[in-house]
Amino acid sequence: MESITNSLIQSWGITSSTGAQLVSLLVMLAFSAVVLIPFFLPFAGITSWLERRIAGRMQSRVGPNINGPQGFLQWIADGVKAMEKEDLMPDDADKPLFKVAPYFVFMGVGATLVAIPFSEYLVLSDLNVGIFYIISVTSFVTVGILLAGWSSNNKWSLIGGVRSASQMISYEIPTALSILTVVLLTGSLSMQDIVKAQGFWPWQWHISNNPFMIVMFFIFFISALAEGSRTPFDLPEAESELVSGYNTEYSGIRFAMFFLAEWGNLFVIGAMTTVLFLGGWQAPVALQGSIWNTPVQFIIFMTKMSAVVFIVIQLRWTLPRVRVDQLMIICWHYFVPLSLLSILAVTIWMALSYGHSALELGMSIFSAAIWLYFVFLVLFRAVRNFKKTNAKLNLNFLE
Amino acid sequence: MIVVLLFYFLALITVLGALVTAFSKNIVHSAFGLMASMVGVAGLYGYMSADFLAIVQLIVYVGGIVVLILFAVMFTGDIREVKSSNKTVNLLWATPFIAALIGIIIGAEGKVNFVSKTTKLHNTPTTKMIGDSLLSDYVLPFEVVSVLLLAVLLGAVHVARKYKTDER
Amino acid sequence: MKTTKLYLGPQHPGITGNMMIELDVEGNKILKSKTHVGYLHRGFEKLMERRTYIQSFPIVCRICVPEPDVNENNYARAVEKLSGLEVPERAKWIRTMVLEMARLQSYLLWMGGQSGSMGLYTMPQWTIGDRDYLLDRFEELTGGRVYHLYVWPGGVRKDLPIGFKTRMLDLMDYLESRMKDYTKLMFENAIFKKRAIGTGVIPKDKALEWGVVGPVLRGTGIKHDVRIDEPYEIYDKLEFEVPTYEGGDIYSRALVRKFEFMQSISIIRQIMDKIPEGPIYNRIPNPFKWKIPKGYTYVKLESSRGEFGYFMASDGSEKLRRVNVRGPAYVHGISLLEKILPGSRLGDVSTILNSLGVCPPEMER
Numbered sequence: 022m023e024s025i026t027n028s029l030i031q032s033w034g035i036t037s038s039t040g041a042q043l044v045s046l047l048v049m050l051a052f053s054a055v056v057l058i059p060f061f062l063p064f065a066g067i068t069s070w071l072e073r074r075i076a077g078r079m080q081s082r083v084g085p086n087i088n089g090p091q092g093f094l095q096w097i098a099d100g101v102k103a104m105e106k107e108d109l110m111p112d113d114a115d116k117p118l119f120k121v122a123p124y125f126v127f128m129g130v131g132a133t134l135v136a137i138p139f140s141e142y143l144v145l146s147d148l149n150v151g152i153f154y155i156i157s158v159t160s161f162v163t164v165g166i167l168l169a170g171w172s173s174n175n176k177w178s179l180i181g182g183v184r185s186a187s188q189m190i191s192y193e194i195p196t197a198l199s200i201l202t203v204v205l206l207t208g209s210l211s212m213q214d215i216v217k218a219q220g221f222w223p224w225q226w227h228i229s230n231n232p233f234m235i236v237m238f239f240i241f242f243i244s245a246l247a248e249g250s251r252t253p254f255d256l257p258e259a260e261s262e263l264v265s266g267y268n269t270e271y272s273g274i275r276f277a278m279f280f281l282a283e284w285g286n287l288f289v290i291g292a293m294t295t296v297l298f299l300g301g302w303q304a305p306v307a308l309q310g311s312i313w314n315t316p317v318q319f320i321i322f323m324t325k326m327s328a329v330v331f332i333v334i335q336l337r338w339t340l341p342r343v344r345v346d347q348l349m350i351i352c353w354h355y356f357v358p359l360s361l362l363s364i365l366a367v368t369i370w371m372a373l374s375y376g377h378s379a380l381e382l383g384m385s386i387f388s389a390a391i392w393l394y395f396v397f398l399v400l401f402r403a404v405r406n407f408k409k410t411n412a413k414l415n416l417n418f419l420e
Numbered sequence: 421m422i423v424v425l426l427f428y429f430l431a432l433i434t435v436l437g438a439l440v441t442a443f444s445k446n447i448v449h450s451a452f453g454l455m456a457s458m459v460g461v462a463g464l465y466g467y468m469s470a471d472f473l474a475i476v477q478l479i480v481y482v483g484g485i486v487v488l489i490l491f492a493v494m495f496t497g498d499i500r501e502v503k504s505s506n507k508t509v510n511l512l513w514a515t516p517f518i519a520a521l522i523g524i525i526i527g528a529e530g531k532v533n534f535v536s537k538t539t540k541l542h543n544t545p546t547t548k549m550i551g552d553s554l555l556s557d558y559v560l561p562f563e564v565v566s567v568l569l570l571a572v573l574l575g576a577v578h579v580a581r582k583y584k585t586d587e588r
Numbered sequence: 589m590k591t592t593k594l595y596l597g598p599q600h601p602g603i604t605g606n607m608m609i610e611l612d613v614e615g616n617k618i619l620k621s622k623t624h625v626g627y628l629h630r631g632f633e634k635l636m637e638r639r640t641y642i643q644s645f646p647i648v649c650r651i652c653v654p655e656p657d658v659n660e661n662n663y664a665r666a667v668e669k670l671s672g673l674e675v676p677e678r679a680k681w682i683r684t685m686v687l688e689m690a691r692l693q694s695y696l697l698w699m700g701g702q703s704g705s706m707g708l709y710t711m712p713q714w715t716i717g718d719r720d721y722l723l724d725r726f727e728e729l730t731g732g733r734v735y736h737l738y739v740w741p742g743g744v745r746k747d748l749p750i751g752f753k754t755r756m757l758d759l760m761d762y763l764e765s766r767m768k769d770y771t772k773l774m775f776e777n778a779i780f781k782k783r784a785i786g787t788g789v790i791p792k793d794k795a796l797e798w799g800v801v802g803p804v805l806r807g808t809g810i811k812h813d814v815r816i817d818e819p820y821e822i823y824d825k826l827e828f829e830v831p832t833y834e835g836g837d838i839y840s841r842a843l844v845r846k847f848e849f850m851q852s853i854s855i856i857r858q859i860m861d862k863i864p865e866g867p868i869y870n871r872i873p874n875p876f877k878w879k880i881p882k883g884y885t886y887v888k889l890e891s892s893r894g895e896f897g898y899f900m901a902s903d904g905s906e907k908l909r910r911v912n913v914r915g916p917a918y919v920h921g922i923s924l925l926e927k928i929l930p931g932s933r934l935g936d937v938s939t940i941l942n943s944l945g946v947c948p949p950e951m952e953r
Contacts, residue, residue, distance in 0.1 A: 042423055080713035118452065150547055153475045160483025164455060167490050171448060176594055180934075183494060186487055193483070210547060252707060253779055261602035261705040261938040341706035341779045344935045345616050 052145055061131055065284040066096030072284070072334050079338045103277035111174055111270050118172035123271070123278040125165025130285040132158040137292045138212050140302045140318035141309060151212035152200055155293065156193070159248070162282065163189045166257065169279075170267035181266025184345060185250060185257035191349060192247040195356040199241035202234065202360075202367045203227050203297045216301030224382070226300040229389035233366040238298045238392075240360050242329075245293065247348070249286040252337040256345055287333060291326035299325050427467055434460030447493050455486040472547045591619060594934075598627045602705060602938030605948030609925065613934055621929035623922050629952040636911050641667055641741065642875040644908070649735045651913060652950035654697050657690040658891040659898075659913070660739040665820065665887045666900040666911075667741040671880045678866040679743035684821045685859045686729075686738060687889070688852045692763065693722045694892035695849045698945065702842065703774050705938040706783055711774050718766055721759055728752060743869025753860050760853045767850065775846055784839035788928055788940035792836060798927060799919040802894020803844040804944055808836035814890040825862075828855050838943040848892075879906055893917065893945035913953055921946035 070085065070093060077084025085092035110119060136151040138144040148154050163186050170182015204210060206227055207218040219226050228238045247254040258266040268279045295301055302318035303309075309318075343351070374381045433456055440453025458481040465474035554562050597608035606627040612620040632651060636644045648663045649656035661683060668675060675683075696719040700712030723733040728749055730736040738745055774780055790800060795808045805812050813830040815823040831847035833840035872878060882904040888897035894916030903909040924944065929937065 076710075080710050081717055082713060115446070115448065118448065148471070150471050150475050153472075153479070157475050157478035157483060160479065160487065163487050164482065164490070167487065167494070168448075168452065171490070171494055176592065179494065183491065186491060190484075190487060255707065256935070259707060259935065261707065262935045264601060338710045339708075339773065341703060341708035341777065341783065343779055344783055344933060346933065347782060 061134060061285055061288075062100075062281065063096075064288050065281040066100065067093075068284040068287050068330065069099070069280070070096050071330075072287075072337075075331070075334050076338050079335070100277060104274050106273035108273040108275060109270075113174040114270065115172035115174065118168050119270075120275075122165050122169035122172060123275040123282075125161050125168065126282045127165075127278045127285075129159055129161030129163075129165060130282040130289060132161070133289050136212050137289075138216055138296065138301060139322055140315045141213075142312050143315050143319060144213060147211055147213045150210045152204065152215065152297075153210050155212075155289075156197060156200070159289075160189075160193075162286075166267050169271070173267070173270035175270055177263045177265075178267050178269045181257045181259075181263045181269070184263075185267060188250070188254065188256060188348060189248050191352045192244045192356075195240050195352060195360050196244040196248060198357070198360040198364060199237040199244065200297060202237050202364055205364070205367060205371065206230055206234075212296055216296055216303060219300045219303055221300065221303045221305045223300075223393060224385040224389035225303070226298060226389075228298040228392060229385050230381075231367065231370045231384050232388045232391060233363045233370070234298070235388060235392050236359065236363050237367070238294075240356050240363075241297065242290075242294055244352075244356065245290045246333065246336070247352070249290050250283070251287070251290075251333055253340040253342045254348060255337075255342055256348060259342060287330055288326070290333060291329040292322075294329045295322060295325040299329070301325075423467075427464075430460050430463040430467060432460075433457070434464065448490070451486060451489045451493055454489065455482055458482055458486060470546055472550055596937060597624075602941070603948075604701060604938075604941055604946050607921065607946075607948040607951070609929070609937065611929070611934070611937070616933050616935070618929050618932055618934065618937070621926050623925050625922060625948065625952055627952075628949045630949075632953040633911055633913065637908050639908075640875055640906050641878060641880065641908065642872075644911075645737055645740075646735075649737060650949075651953055652915065652917075652947050653734070654947065655690050655694045655891055655893075656735050657686050657739065658889060658896050660737070661687060661821075662887055662889055662896060662898040663900075663911075664739045664741050665889075666885055666898045667880065669885045669887060670883055670900060670902050671741070671878075673742045673872065674870055675743055676867045676870060677864050678747075679868045680821045681859055681863045682744050682748065682868065683739055684823065684826075685856055685863075686736070686744075687821070688855050688859070689722060689726065691852050691892045692849065692856075693719045693726075695845055695852075696722070698845060698892070698942065699770060699774065701942045702838075702939070703780065705942045706780060708774065708777070708780070711770070714766075714769070714773075718763065721762070725752070725756060725759060728755075740869060740872075742872050743867075745869070747868050748863075757857065757860055760856055764850070764853055767846070771846070775842060781839060783936070783939065784842060784943075785835075785837055787838050787936050788932060788943060790836040790924070790928060792834075794927075795836070798924055800894075800924060801916045801919065802890070802945070803841055803848065803892075804894065804916075804920065806830065806832045806844045807841035809834040814888055814895055818888070820887075820889055826855055826858050838939060841943050845892075877906065879904060891916065893920075893947070913950075915947070915950040916945065917947040917950045920944040921948065921951050 073095070074084045074086075074092070085095040088094040088098050110116060133155045135145045136148050136154050138147065166185045166189075167182045170178045170180075170185070173179070203215060207215045209215065209218075215227075223229060228234050246252075250257050256266075257263075258268070263269070268276055271279060302322040304314060304318050304321055308314045370384075374384065435457075437453045437455070437457030437460055441450045441457060444450045444453060458477065462474045462477035462482075465471075465477055591612050591614050594611045594613055595608055596611055597603045598606045603609070608624040608627070610622040610624060611618050630650075632647050635647055639647075644663065645660065648659040651659045667673070696715040700715040703711035726736055727733050729746070729752065730738040731746075732738075790798070790804065790808050792808045792810065795805055795810055800808070801812070809832050811830060811832050814820070815828075816830055828851045829847075831844050831851075833843050880902045882902060884899070884901035886897060886899045888895055890896070896916060897914040899910075899912040899914065900908065901910045921941075921944070925941070925946070929940065932940065
């Protein structure tokens with residue numbers, strides 16, 4: 022981004038430092054707008070459409086299919102509807118906080134996009150504390166949800182907000198610990214460096230560095246689900262318990278902002294998992310090093326990310342939600358000790374294998390085999406069940 | 421020029437947040453003001469190209485402390501009652517002291533040679549330097565602090581723990 | 589810690605109708621619960637006293653929305669018992685089939701509600717979709733999908749349509765095959781088990797004392813079923829098992845219901861196999877002048893949620909003197925909830941409500 026700014030400054034013939042700063046500020050704002058409006062909003066919208074279509078498929082129904090091809094433009098209609106609705110506010114609500122809370126949630130999710138590398142060159146700002154930055158801005162989501170829950174002046178909202186906050190604080194620890202192992206393996210906090218430390222082939226990814234990284238991958242994935250309040254951890258919005266949780270009193274565009282943030286969060290979960298464990302944008306060596314390979318790398322990145330997002334959506338429609346105490350037990354009794362243990366194991370392995378590249382490669386191939394075996398098992402079972410279900414349906418009585 | 425404006429913007433957030441924290445009648449608003457102040461301080465760190473410190477400020481203060489404060493505040497009963505929640509005490513005595521303190525700070529500003537004026541660290545990543553110095557020059561304080569944290573952790577567990585004799 | 593009062597209802601997504609539960613919670617734990625009803629009282633029992641015997645049928649089926657046939661059957665049997673009207677053999681078989689169909693559709697609805705209350709929204713979509721196939725059969729048989737007005741004093745209104753038998757048997761095959769999917773998604777789901785086992789426990793020694801009935805009682809290990817203890821219609825001619833599971837928690841109730849679902853399928857198959865030919869109703873006198881001898885009676889049957897009884901008194905005129913409906917939800921929803929909710933957690937309230945089969949419209953008539 023700096024190079025773009027510099028070339029702009031040169032081509033416009035600006036010499037004064039104030040002018041240069043102004044140009045760089047404008048470029049930054051423009052880039053933020055470019056990320057937020059044509060990327061983040063459609064992504065959240067398309068994910069919402071995708072989720073509803075997948076849910077429709079899984080629940081033996083159709084889902085949105087009227088607006089646009091296959092209902093693809095449904096999210097625009099929903100957005101327009103949300104904007105047209107009256108922005109209701111309870112009389113006893115804490116009005117300034119009630120108004121500002123959705124922006125915090127939205128900002129917390131949107132700001133993470135700054136540091137996510139889509140390809141070798143397509144990254145808004147390769148912060149040298151990138152991964153740390155993502156963890157820190159997500160805490161705005163917690164603050165926003167807490168404020169939303171409190172300012173609504175509704176007991177259900179308050180319980181939802183507090184549940185959400187306690188869940189996020191608790192699960193931040195296993196998430197951070199699992200990220201720490203990746204940082205250990207890379208030796209850098211920068212997202213690009215993390216991706217560059219991996220390779221195109223599955224055994225070059227961080228997940229298959231050693232078997233403990235598979236454990237860490239699962240801990241990270243489940244904790245990320247919990248942090249993004251996705252099923253089976255969607256307790257803050259548990260419908261049958263808390264009406265709608267922290268967003269009970271919201272309507273119109275503010276409500277839509279919570280939901281956009283939720284689906285945006287889905288993207289962040291997918292992108293983080295991909296970058297940290299699944300090799301990010303890494304393409305075969307021939308397709309690297311040039312800015313012209315950006316589309317290929319972008320497609321590789323988006324494919325991996327979509328796979329993760331699909332699994333998250335699929336989980337949502339096949340699992341009930343856990344109870345609050347069970348949620349906390351999963352975190353504190355299992356994940357925290359397990360991740361501490363894994364960090365120790367990973368460091369020991371790093372110390373042992375230091376300098377023995379053959380040993381490292383062997384271990385990588387071994388653990389890649391382990392997790393690929395599970396992936397194929399799941400795929401195989403899915404295909405088999407699909408065939409069996411289709412064969413067995415007997416709907417003669419419908420005539 | 422823009423950079424200077426940026427500085428004043430961040431400073432404004434910090435100071436306004438602090439003022440809201442101090443003078444708001446509603447304790448949740450106070451906590452919110454504290455958060456704004458913390459974010460402003462993080463911005464100031466970033467402004468002084470202390471990137472690592474800025475992020476740590478966000479994680480620890482916004483993600484941790486403010487959320488915990490909000491947490492604690494929400495569990496207190498009738499927080500809207502000023503008398504029981506955010507009462508102003510000893511305004512008469514506090515005012516001259518604060519005025520004196522502000523006077524001292526303003527007076528000292530021109531006389532002390534602050535490090536940031538040397539502009540040596542601009543635009544270099546600080547993470548590695550912090551890590552190096554923590555594990556070489558300052559390893560003893562670092563370890564002492566970690567022992568302290570351990571003690572705090574054990575103390576917290578001890579306080580939070582319910583003994584079986586208490587329950588039944 | 590300070591206790592907070594939470595009012596769950598009268599309008600709340602977790603409640604199976606319109607009622608209110610006043611909860612005293614400490615953190616996540618429930619200390620005290622009190623049930624408030626009266627939001628759905630429609631005065632049906634009083635209304636029936638002002639109508640002739642036939643005119644009450646549109647009212648009784650609206651007592652409980654998910655299972656109208658149970659009420660129709662009970663009411664018809666009470667009138668028959670008081671007036672001494674005979675029912676032809678074939679009508680009894682058809683009535684039994686209708687009752688079992690009602691049980692199946694009620695269990696499908698329950699499966700959806702039970703897992704929906706835990707946040708698994710795929711189950712309701714599946715089961716309510718499959719319930720529609722059953723409602724198609726009802727429509728074919730009776731003309732109505734939800735309220736059937738099919739059972740009549742002295743028999744049933746219409747005979748089975750042509751080809752009904754094969755379609756019904758096909759549907760039973762389909763439902764049996766679908767049960768495998770339900771088992772995978774719900775009954776064997778690890779999180780469902782984790783949440784259901786040990787939650788909402790009713791102690792075995794207290795169950796009878798508290799007046800628990802139906803699958804909930806069989807879930808505590810006590811074998812009690814009106815179909816076997818005091819057979820009505822033609823249940824003594826059919827072969828079926830009544831399951832009991834120890835535990836008294838949500839999961840054992842779920843297993844009881846799952847087993848009974850399969851038993852109902854087998855009962856309908858037997859009925860389709862053995863149903864005799866013959867007339868389907870005995871004529872009743874002119875309904876406007878139909879006087880029933882003085883007396884009173886109590887009839888009961890096993891609905892999908894438990895023992896369902898009607899007390900009916902007649903004073904010899906064209907109209908009822910008094911009718912009292914005693915449904916399972918009355919016990920389960922009002923007193924039992926107050927006893928088993930304390931000690932459980934906030935998230936389990938609607939799960940427990942669903943597992944007890946609480947139906948507020950039936951509680952208040």
